[in-house]
Amino acid sequence: MAVQRKISVGLVVAAVAIAIVILVHSITSKPFRDYWLTPDQQGRRLEAAGDYAEAATRYIDPLRRGVAFYRAGDFEAAATAFARVDTPEAAFNRGNALVLLGQYDQALASYDSALRLRPGWPEAEANRQLASLRKERREANSGGDEGTGGKLGRGRHRVRSERPTGQSVPTSPARWRGYERHRS
Numbered sequence: 113m114a115v116q117r118k119i120s121v122g123l124v125v126a127a128v129a130i131a132i133v134i135l136v137h138s139i140t141s142k143p144f145r146d147y148w149l150t151p152d153q154q155g156r157r158l159e160a161a162g163d164y165a166e167a168a169t170r171y172i173d174p175l176r177r178g179v180a181f182y183r184a185g186d187f188e189a190a191a192t193a194f195a196r197v198d199t200p201e202a203a204f205n206r207g208n209a210l211v212l213l214g215q216y217d218q219a220l221a222s223y224d225s226a227l228r229l230r231p232g233w234p235e236a237e238a239n240r241q242l243a244s245l246r247k248e249r250r251e252a253n254s255g256g257d258e259g260t261g262g263k264l265g266r267g268r269h270r271v272r273s274e275r276p277t278g279q280s281v282p283t284s285p286a287r288w289r290g291y292e293r294h295r296s
Contacts, residue, residue: 152176159183168193175202178209187212194222200230207239216247 149157151170158167159180168180168189178193187209194206207222223240227233 155180175199175205178202178205182209191215191218198229200226200233200236203229204233204236204239207236207243211239211243211246214250216243216250219243220247 151172155167155171155173155176158164158170159176164180164184165186168177168184168186171177171180174193174196178190178197181187181190181193182205191206191209191213194202194209196202203222203226207219207226210216210219210222220240220243223236223243226236227240230236
């Protein structure tokens with residue numbers, strides 16, 4: 113009898129706990145995922161599913177948020193997010209986003225910052241040189257080029273993150289060079 117009584121009490125306690133969880137959920141109308149996953153974990157799941165815009169709204173980490181905005185094509189929001197992080201990757205990625213917006217002076221300053229934080233970084237040096245060439249070309253064409261329209265070449269341009277999300281995110285300056293040849 114004592115064993116049955118303990119089981120009955122255990123079942124009642126479990127039922128009350130479940131009822132409380134359901135009640136709290138219905139009052140707050142907060143999705144269950146918010147109870148079990150951190151915002152950054154939610155962002156990683158959304159990013160892995162290819163929903164970059166929604167992932168960007170979930171991330172708390174500004175570097176991850178910037179990468180998600182960048183992949184979603186919101187380069188202005190990406191540049192703003194990257195500006196909140198003081199790492200060479202963030203400065204580099206901010207430079208990439210600013211180039212896509214046609215803000216070459218600010219992009220050059222971001223690449224300079226990346227190179228101060230990581231001297232001799234080949235990708236940052238290459239992208240800085242290409243941003244400088246784009247700026248010169250725009251000035252020679254009297255301002256006719258107002259950015260890249262979010263495209264740097266035929267291939268997919270990637271951003272660099274010091275916090276991997278399960279997939280490689282190398283930068284490819286060679287794609288920029290292909291764009292320069294294609295545009296000439």
